[in-house]
Amino acid sequence: MQVYEVCLRLLGDMLRLKIRFSQKVNLMRLSNYFLPVLKENPAEAQIVSHRLMLRAGMVRQSSAGIYSWLPLGLRVLNKIADIVRQEQALAGALEMLMPTLQPAEIWRESGRYDDYGKEMLRITDRHDRDLLYGPTNEELITQIFRDSVRSYKELPRNLYHIQWKFRDEIRPRFGVMRGREFLMKDGYSFDIDEANARRAYQKIFVSYLRSFKRMGLQAIPVAADTGPIGGDLSHEFIILAETGESEVFCHSDVLTQPVPEADYTADLTPVIDGYTQHYARSDEMHDAAKFEAEVPEDKRLTARGIEVGHIFYFGTKYSNAMKALVTGPNGKDVPVHMGSYGIGVSRLVGGIIEACHDDEGIVWPWAVAPFHIGLINLKPGDDATDALCEQLYQNLTDHNLDVLYDDRDERAGAKFSTMDLIGLPWQAVIGPRGAKAGEVEIKNRVTGEKQTVALEAAIKIMSQPPA
């Protein structure tokens, strides 16, 4: 062999080693992770999602209704936000980011500064200027819009952001479900007239049905009250859960309506009509006589639920008050027609757990699971077991799967119960016996079913959501 060949080979070996080394460092090892699980049920948690979020080390309360998101919880929050982003993009909405602190002046312009009452957290800066921690963003987006857009030719526009909000709720409770500080996706549409604005509303209606479905949820759109946001057309999206704070009254056929494709060039009216032709209302709008007159007895559904989204068409309420005008095709200035569209991103984390758990803990739907697979090493330090675990980890990540590797020196029972508690869709267990045979025991967290298979088969099975 030539000297240069030896050198090349040595170089190759070194590179390979370096890659292996860096990959090793990157493994999401539980021994390096921050997962402060609790064995006992925290006394302050009244509902299962709050209990499980605390027990699974996802959040910690900082003060009433205000939470820190720990690594595991943040991964879920981000996955939910990403689904929202993808669906908003398909519907033609653009992401931006507005600040949490807003000047009081624009709220005085709209007339809401005084109306909002004690729910608004008001702050004075060192120059004695009045600020507030935004509870929503109609004013700020209207200000941005009116300062930048002059002509109908720049319409329609739909802008959204995902940002923390603050509402000084009188009774923050149920963990992240009714927080004081919470993460919301809020979007705002701008159109030249009512017909176009209603179409913008329909697009977001469809995008919400799609987003919630992708999170593993069935959301029921119900006619809703507009409250402090204003306007005359509004729907809440409610997922059914016994612990929900809302009450829903609806025709059960609403539950069997198909979730539409993301074809936003099509006429969306038939899809929307499919949902809205039937009686479906939240408690605030409920009319018992109408419900009984319109819905046959065997189709009447009355249930509790969690409001995970809320959309509004309010026409020119803010554009009139704040003079957000555009020049129309005839050269005349007209106020833009607006709608606003909210999703409770942090509330959804709790909502999904309410819908998806069992006695052992959380059972994450695939699309929002913090990791897809929990890999358990039954004998860390045993060379063959370590090697097979690391190989499986590598192969799974090569398939774009998120893996959490329990390499801790702990009792097997403790490892199993932690994995059950944090609810990853698949568990893969490897011990010295399996390592010898090149086999992995995999467990479906949904059904509890276990099977022992060769490495390749394990990867194939775990690349898909468990049935």
Ligand code: 5CA
């Ligand atoms: N400006 C409009 C639409 S962007 C708006 O603020 N709508 S909202 O008040 O209905 O809020 C939107 C969503 O935020 C709600 O559907 C709910 O899912 C979530 N949300 C509201 N208040 C809270 C809270 N205190 N804690 C957690 N999530 C909340």
